[in-house]
Amino acid sequence: MEIFPGAVHLPRFLSLAEQLELAERCQAIGNGPTGWYVPTVRGGGQMRVRMVCLGRHWNARTYRYEASRRDHDGRPAPPLPPQLSALAVRMAEAAGMRLLPDVCILNSYDAAGKMGLHQDKDERQDTLAAGVPIVSVSLGDTAKFIIGGLTRKDAKTMVPLASGDGFVFGGPSRLRFHGVAAVLPHTGPPELGFDGRLNLTFRQGASPP
Ligand code: MD3
Numbered sequence: 211m212e213i214f215p216g217a218v219h220l221p222r223f224l225s226l227a228e229q230l231e232l233a234e235r236c237q238a239i240g241n242g243p244t245g246w247y248v249p250t251v252r253g254g255g256q257m258r259v260r261m262v263c264l265g266r267h268w269n270a271r272t273y274r275y276e277a278s279r280r281d282h283d284g285r286p287a288p289p290l291p292p293q294l295s296a297l298a299v300r301m302a303e304a305a306g307m308r309l310l311p312d313v314c315i316l317n318s319y320d321a322a323g324k325m326g327l328h329q330d331k332d333e334r335q336d337t338l339a340a341g342v343p344i345v346s347v348s349l350g351d352t353a354k355f356i357i358g359g360l361t362r363k364d365a366k367t368m369v370p371l372a373s374g375d376g377f378v379f380g381g382p383s384r385l386r387f388h389g390v391a392a393v394l395p396h397t398g399p400p401e402l403g404f405d406g407r408l409n410l411t412f413r414q415g416a417s418p419p
């Protein structure tokens with residue numbers, strides 16, 4: 211379902227079995243040796259999510275991508291598993307777009323998790339200009355996702371993002387402001403066996419050309 215030109219919601223794209231397999235994979239990575247951390251942003255505030263970047267690391271202090279977690283523990287970013295990239299490619303195709311991801315940012319939200327209104331513009335200029343999409347996959351509790359326009363003050367719409375939903379943001383929607391206003395506790399499939407919400411965002415243009 212197209213919310214705006216280039217912003218395509220794919221409700222329940224993943225079956226429950228696929229959600230379970232993906233959630234277990236994310237938790238294994240997050241609980242592993244190069245796992246979850248809470249980023250501290252420019253200005254010194256802590257984000258309201260736990261994060262792990264796969265393939266490349268997004269430095270929250272510099273807003274740049276790099277090979278190692280220089281703003282945290284200095285470890286190299288874990289690899290982006292090819293099965294995860296393949297899922298993102300498949301979702302982009304379902305929305306009529308093309309993506310060759312080089313990074314996946316994994317976010318973990320608890321009941322108090324949120325993400326302020328922002329643009330994703332730290333990827334390479336050529337991919338931003340081409341409108342190469344970001345693909346998002348949601349698991350667990352439903353989020354109140356907020357999407358606006360190309361300036362901070364533009365009108366905003368709320369879209370509930372539920373477990374198994376895909377969302378593809380490309381073309382003229384690639385630089386829209388967006389955020390997560392709240393996570394609705396205990397709204398996810400109980401079969402997944404975890405509280406909170408996981409979100410994966412796949413991006414192209416985090417590596418030098
Ligand atoms: C709209 N994550 O990691 S995913 C982020 O649910 C981020 O964790 C949110 O915003 C989350 O940067 C939202 C949906 C999303 C991702 C990228 C976008 C929406 C977007 C880029 C442009 C427009």
Ligand code: FE
Pocket residue numbers: 328329330388
């Ligand atoms: Fe974002």
